[in-house]
């Protein structure tokens with residue numbers, strides 16, 4: 618496994634590489650990331666994983682500073698996963714030269730996380746644009762766990778590059794909680810609550826098909842979750858998975874959920 622510490626290393630290493638699979642991450646590697654890497658290894662000749670905690674996508678300074686970091690452990694895990702390259706760029710590697718880049722999310726897309734995290738997806742799209750430009754991958758692997766991110770990045774990259782964005786299923790732990798670097802911040806008690814919430818919503822989504830007035834069932838479910846688990850809910854919404862429009866039809870839908878559990882923000886979709 619080659620560790621690429623800057624853009625010189627990157628350009629030298631990738632000079633003759635064709636069909637490169639790219640897995641962008643912010644580190645704290647877990648089995649969710651591993652599933653993306655495994656898919657890339659099947660479909661591509663070589664696989665590059667980047668670890669870059671992108672300041673531009675954090676709408677809260679504390680959240681950025683407290684984002685879990687564990688580079689030694691990450692490198693040892695990635696080595697075991699037989700990744701070919703790990704790219705660890707500095708801020709300058711990604712953002713210099715400072716060409717002006719005006720990325721805006723259109724009004725219709727200011728929903729779900731885009732509504733609650735001002736500037737977040739603009740930051741995600743900018744970093745993905747710059748990384749794609751630097752790395753020029755054949756395919757990029759991204760998780761359905763962050764479905765809105767996948768949706769926006771895929772639309773953006775498809776329009777501008779030849780690179781294909783591949784979606785990968787959400788990986789959950791044995792108690793059905795979606796793996797996430799943010800889970801490292803949870804106490805055992807809150808981890809247990811987050812698992813119960815995931816189980817609750819997975820079975821709710823399955824039963825939703827039998828409900829007559831779906832919007833009312835969702836409103837009631839929100840109240841129930843707040844009462845049972847004392848959490849702060851940002852949104853619980855059923856949306857069409859192809860266009861992310863609000864829907865009352867179960868077919869092609871996903872239930873999108875964001876909440877705070879003791880100041881830790883978690884998102885999922887079912």
Ligand code: AMP
Pocket residue numbers: 641642643644648649650652653758759760761762763785786787788789795796797798
């Ligand atoms: P992150 O390091 O959180 O920025 O995530 C890097 C990539 O891994 C993103 O494309 C995520 O959607 C994906 N990912 C994170 N958690 C999971 C999971 N539990 N299952 C599948 N993909 C995931």
